[in-house]
Amino acid sequence: MKFTEIKYFTFADPPNELTLESGEKLGPITLAYETYGELNKQKTNAILVLHALSGDAHAAGFYKADTSPGWWNSMIGPGKGLDTNKYFVICANVIGGCKGSTGPSSINPKTRQPYGLDFPIVTISDIVNAQKHLIDHLGIEKLLTVIGGSMGGMQALQWMVSYPNRIRSAIPIATTMKHTPQQIAFNEVGRQAIMADPNWKKGRYYGSAKPAKGLAVARMIGHITYMSDVSMAEKFGRRFRVDKAPNKFGAEFEVEGYLRYRGDNFVRRFDANSYLYITKAIDYFNILNGKRLAYIFKGLKAKVLVIAFKSDWLYPAYQSQEIVKACKLAGVDTTYCEINSTYGHDAFLLEIEEEADLLKHFLNTVSNGTNNGA
Amino acid sequence: MDWIEQDASVLDLGCGNGELLSRLIEEKQVRAQGIEINQQAIHRCVARGLSVFQEDIDTGLSEYADESFDYVVLNQTFQQVKKPDFVLQEALRVGKKTIVGFPNFLNISARFQMVFGGKVPVTPSLPYEWYDTPNLHFLSIADFKEYCKKRAIQIADSAFIAKNWKVRFFPNLFAEIGLFLLSDAF
Numbered sequence: 001m002k003f004t005e006i007k008y009f010t011f012a013d014p015p016n017e018l019t020l021e022s023g024e025k026l027g028p029i030t031l032a033y034e035t036y037g038e039l040n041k042q043k044t045n046a047i048l049v050l051h052a053l054s055g056d057a058h059a060a061g062f063y064k065a066d067t068s069p070g071w072w073n074s075m076i077g078p079g080k081g082l083d084t085n086k087y088f089v090i091c092a093n094v095i096g097g098c099k100g101s102t103g104p105s106s107i108n109p110k111t112r113q114p115y116g117l118d119f120p121i122v123t124i125s126d127i128v129n130a131q132k133h134l135i136d137h138l139g140i141e142k143l144l145t146v147i148g149g150s151m152g153g154m155q156a157l158q159w160m161v162s163y164p165n166r167i168r169s170a171i172p173i174a175t176t177m178k179h180t181p182q183q184i185a186f187n188e189v190g191r192q193a194i195m196a197d198p199n200w201k202k203g204r205y206y207g208s209a210k211p212a213k214g215l216a217v218a219r220m221i222g223h224i225t226y227m228s229d230v231s232m233a234e235k236f237g238r239r240f241r242v243d244k245a246p247n248k249f250g251a252e253f254e255v256e257g258y259l260r261y262r263g264d265n266f267v268r269r270f271d272a273n274s275y276l277y278i279t280k281a282i283d284y285f286n287i288l289n290g291k292r293l294a295y296i297f298k299g300l301k302a303k304v305l306v307i308a309f310k311s312d313w314l315y316p317a318y319q320s321q322e323i324v325k326a327c328k329l330a331g332v333d334t335t336y337c338e339i340n341s342t343y344g345h346d347a348f349l350l351e352i353e354e355e356a357d358l359l360k361h362f363l364n365t366v367s368n369g370t371n372n373g374a
Numbered sequence: 375m376d377w378i379e380q381d382a383s384v385l386d387l388g389c390g391n392g393e394l395l396s397r398l399i400e401e402k403q404v405r406a407q408g409i410e411i412n413q414q415a416i417h418r419c420v421a422r423g424l425s426v427f428q429e430d431i432d433t434g435l436s437e438y439a440d441e442s443f444d445y446v447v448l449n450q451t452f453q454q455v456k457k458p459d460f461v462l463q464e465a466l467r468v469g470k471k472t473i474v475g476f477p478n479f480l481n482i483s484a485r486f487q488m489v490f491g492g493k494v495p496v497t498p499s500l501p502y503e504w505y506d507t508p509n510l511h512f513l514s515i516a517d518f519k520e521y522c523k524k525r526a527i528q529i530a531d532s533a534f535i536a537k538n539w540k541v542r543f544f545p546n547l548f549a550e551i552g553l554f555l556l557s558d559a560f
């Protein structure tokens with residue numbers, strides 16, 4: 001078996017820094033990325049996979065001496081939904097992240113210290129601009145598709161608006177055109193938990209104890225919003241844990257144990273400041289940005305496949321229907337499917353069979369250039 | 375099929391597994407879009423390479439501007455929607471022309487079963503039992519013609535089918551399926 005390797009691409013060296021949406025400049029920028037499959041000679045089979053809030057460049061396969069695969073391993077691989085026998089799949093860690101790409105835990109070249117809160121605010125549009133540099137670097141003129149769920153779906157929408165001529169199709173999954181007050185509210189509670197942790201110290205905790213409790217609570221809140229009432233009832237019921245804690249407010253219920261486990265696990269692999277920056281990027285996301293719904297995708301030649309899940313209450317189906325509406329108004333060639341699932345928002349990582357069926361056929365249609373008779 | 379010309383744009387409301395649209399793309403190179411409510415049917419449409427929305431056509435077509443398609447098709451869907459009157463008005467608005475196809479509830483074999491059998495008819499074009507039928511509205515060819523007159527909908531052409539042959543006389547009696555090519559009277 002071939003092992004997956006992480007690669008790095010550095011650009012925007014001063015004085016050619018990347019100008020961010022805020023007007024601030026960032027550089028040099030490193031993007032950590034992985035690729036699976038082979039890029040064909042004409043460079044027409046490249047797929048850019050876009051990760052969600054807590055994801056990273058490690059979307060598929062195994063690292064040497066590692067037992068758990070990448071976050072979308074069930075979708076990416078030979079014969080899978082994103083078939084690496086046919087396609088060249090790329091996934092890069094977002095800027096602001098903490099898994100190899102430049103973010104608040106990276107060293108600020110000006111101070112030779114970690115950026116901390118000196119790191120500029122980044123937006124989904126900035127994240128996509130950085131990805132575009134990587135695609136240029138790889139010599140790819142047109143991506144076969146850009147695909148992602150949740151925050152990954154926001155990036156897919158951003159590609160449709162920022163670089164419509166660089167994509168042949170887009171697949172936004174379980175996402176929204178703009179973050180709603182409810183979605184912002186959940187993120188804000190997560191951020192408050194981090195900032196209330198005495199170890200956070202206004203972001204200057206590198207080299208000392210991490211704000212682990214705060215980040216764990218943020219992750220616990222996140223996890224609740226990713227599941228559904230039904231999926232939680234099925235998974236945990238009101239069952240007590242076998243090794244029930246002896247003290248009064250220890251983790252008694254299965255669900256408590258699960259959330260604590262998820263929270264503690266997350267702290268080991270994620271940086272609290274990155275959590276602040278990325279949730280903020282998500283909250284700022286509003287693809288319309290003052291433009292009218294009918295004009296946002298005007299002139300887009302790419303085919304679009306929008307997927308939503310019935311029990312997703314964090315990014316409800318009506319938000320995907322808004323995307324479809326905008327596509328319709330712009331006359332974009334679009335398909336919309338609402339997959340039956342009880343998993344809630346997490347469904348985009350779990351309903352692999354149905355999703356893969358749609359992706360395979362859709363990508364076949366796109367790569368065969370069957371442009372629907374038009 | 376004959377009514378739709380080469381390279382036309384077609385919106386199929388309730389496109390099912392997408393057979394009709396696939397044939398139209400193959401034979402007439404139409405620009406096709408389907409709308410279908412059933413998820414499994416959506417999967418089969420995507421497998422055929424069709425563009426399709428999973429939607430309830432009873433909620434209307436408000437995102438489409440007037441006359442944004444050359445043809446809007448309601449094939450065997452018309453009798454299954456909750457609000458046929460509203461759906462047809464929407465189809466007429468969005469399509470330059472509209473094609474409606476539905477089973478003739480009062481064809482001769484259905485009449486026989488009702489009158490002599492004393493039961494709700496089950497025929498090749500109405501294959502369902504009363505307890506599991508997706509059909510919500512039961513109409514005859516004569517009913518539809520009267521309806522069009524009332525709504526000032528112009529019938530540009532019509533075709534009547536029974537067991538793969540065209541019915542020329544007394545369609546309300548002999549046809550199993552009625553097909554109408556409609557346009558706004560204005």
